[in-house]
Amino acid sequence: MGFGDFLANRMKKSLEKKAKSATLNEDNIREVLREIRLALLEADVNIDVVKELIKNIEKKAIGTGIIDGVRADQQLIKIVHEELTDILGKTKKDLNISSRPSVIMMVGLQGAGKTTTCGKLAHLINKKDKKKMLMVGLDIYRPGAIDQLVELGTKNNIDVFEKGKQDPVKTAKQALDYAEKNNYDVVVLDTAGRLQINKELMNELNDIRKAVSPQEIILTVDGMTGQDIINVANEFNNLLKLTGVIVTKLDGDTRGGATLSISYITKLPIKYIGEGEGIGALAEFYPKRMADRILGMGDIDTLFEKATENLDQRTMEKTMRRMLSGQFDLEDLRNQLRQMSKMGNVSGLIKMMPGLAGKISDQKLDEAQQKLWVAEILMSSMTLKERREPRLLKSITRKKRILVGSGRSEKEFNELINQFEKGKKQALEFTKQLKQGRMPNFGGGMF
Ligand SMILES: Nc1nc2c(ncn2[C@@H]2O[C@H](COP(=O)(O)OP(=O)(O)OP(=O)(O)O)[C@@H](O)[C@H]2O)c(=O)[nH]1
Numbered sequence: 001m002g003f004g005d006f007l008a009n010r011m012k013k014s015l016e017k018k019a020k021s022a023t024l025n026e027d028n029i030r031e032v033l034r035e036i037r038l039a040l041l042e043a044d045v046n047i048d049v050v051k052e053l054i055k056n057i058e059k060k061a062i063g064t065g066i067i068d069g070v071r072a073d074q075q076l077i078k079i080v081h082e083e084l085t086d087i088l089g090k091t092k093k094d095l096n097i098s099s100r101p102s103v104i105m106m107v108g109l110q111g112a113g114k115t116t117t118c119g120k121l122a123h124l125i126n127k128k129d130k131k132k133m134l135m136v137g138l139d140i141y142r143p144g145a146i147d148q149l150v151e152l153g154t155k156n157n158i159d160v161f162e163k164g165k166q167d168p169v170k171t172a173k174q175a176l177d178y179a180e181k182n183n184y185d186v187v188v189l190d191t192a193g194r195l196q197i198n199k200e201l202m203n204e205l206n207d208i209r210k211a212v213s214p215q216e217i218i219l220t221v222d223g224m225t226g227q228d229i230i231n232v233a234n235e236f237n238n239l240l241k242l243t244g245v246i247v248t249k250l251d252g253d254t255r256g257g258a259t260l261s262i263s264y265i266t267k268l269p270i271k272y273i274g275e276g277e278g279i280g281a282l283a284e285f286y287p288k289r290m291a292d293r294i295l296g297m298g299d300i301d302t303l304f305e306k307a308t309e310n311l312d313q314r315t316m317e318k319t320m321r322r323m324l325s326g327q328f329d330l331e332d333l334r335n336q337l338r339q340m341s342k343m344g345n346v347s348g349l350i351k352m353m354p355g356l357a358g359k360i361s362d363q364k365l366d367e368a369q370q371k372l373w374v375a376e377i378l379m380s381s382m383t384l385k386e387r388r389e390p391r392l393l394k395s396i397t398r399k400k401r402i403l404v405g406s407g408r409s410e411k412e413f414n415e416l417i418n419q420f421e422k423g424k425k426q427a428l429e430f431t432k433q434l435k436q437g438r439m440p441n442f443g444g445g446m447f
Pocket residue numbers: 108109110111112113114115116117139142145192193194248249250251252273274275276277281
């Protein structure tokens with residue numbers, strides 16, 4: 001169960017059960033709130049945060065009364081959504097990296113993910129803002145720590161500054177000089193971690209801070225840790241005046257309670273979340289989207305972003321132009337399916353669609369994924385001419401050749417052709433509606 005799913009399932013169930021009718025009264029609102037409270041506590045959200053959230057929702061839901069004419073369940077979900085968004089920090093907070101060079105200092109406990117996140121952050125800022133990035137190795141205590149950073153840099157084309165076991169304060173200063181002379185835009189400091197907060201480390205971090213005055217001091221926290229992370233965050237913040245938090249490892253079996261709690265209690269913005277070990281697995285943190293996800297409403301904005309990021313724009317435009325002029329063949333279908341699989345697997349996509357999340361069983365998702373693979377295999381056994389002129393596929397010899405070449409059954413072949421015909425109709429209907437300036441109706445979909 002991924003991040004958010006846990007809360008999503010619990011909350012949705014309690015909301016759906018109680019709030020279906022348009023006649024929400026004070027009693028059943030309170031009951032829904034009790035269940036939300038339980039779900040949050042089970043997800044390891046801090047008790048003070050839960051109390052505050054429930055109090056605010058209650059005040060809004062019962063205090064203002066439910067407006068007639070608008071469905072009560074929708075109003076309640078809206079209120080829960082607003083309050084969750086508030087608690088998660090209201091709006092997205094950008095990094096302050098406008099000065100040249102800007103310094104981002106990464107701090108946190110051992111194993112929280114500082115070094116990995118340094119790499120991800122440098123990669124992301126370079127990609128997104130086209131900034132020249134320099135990572136600096138300041139962990140002189142853990143054997144292999146500097147090598148880890150150097151390796152990360154080499155593998156991903158990010159420059160690394162390090163002076164071996166030299167005093168980290170001195171290295172930090174030299175790194176800044178080096179960055180100025182060599183036109184780096186942003187310097188990311190990878191500092192040492194400890195198993196627990198200790199004075200020596202905190203003093204060293206404070207000395208580094210004073211020496212280079214970072215624009216950003218970011219606490220990296222492991223999303224899988226429990227409540228004590230809040231004390232850790234407070235201590236780091238008191239001494240270092242943090243500017244933000246990055247929560248890592250939200251890809252695993254994490255319930256994410258720490259995320260909800262830290263931002264509220266320390267008033268520090270969560271700036272990014274880590275969702276995997278790879279260099280690209282860092283996402284900007286949008287409180288609203290996180291609230292969407294937690295409530296299981298689907299994460300349309302993220303889906304859209306992912307889509308625009310990965311889609312091959314030109315192929316899309318071409319297909320669209322063809323569809324608008326009434327054409328749609330197997331080659332178009334193949335392009336579309338390929339674009340889709342670039343965005344991830346079927347179940348990942350479905351989770352982000354509002355209304356569909358949780359409604360389709362894993363088995364159905366597997367079947368859909370399987371169909372996509374079969375379709376791809378079959379279509380790659382066809383010639384371009386056959387894909388462009390699907391009527392050629394009526395020929396028995398062509399069909400036989402494709403079946404032998406792909407190793408798929410006749411049944412699968414026929415199914416693909418049938419679904420293509422159906423999809424073609426839908427695609428053309430879709431563009432017809434678009435051309436008439438109407439909002440297209442999504443009728444089921446092909447797979
Ligand atoms: N699944 C997952 N693993 C992560 C994520 N971020 C970091 N890790 C893993 O967590 C482990 C520790 O990461 P590091 O970046 O070395 O942590 P650190 O804070 O630098 O640790 P020290 O240098 O020992 O203080 C590594 O195995 C990383 O691959 C994440 O977002 N998701």
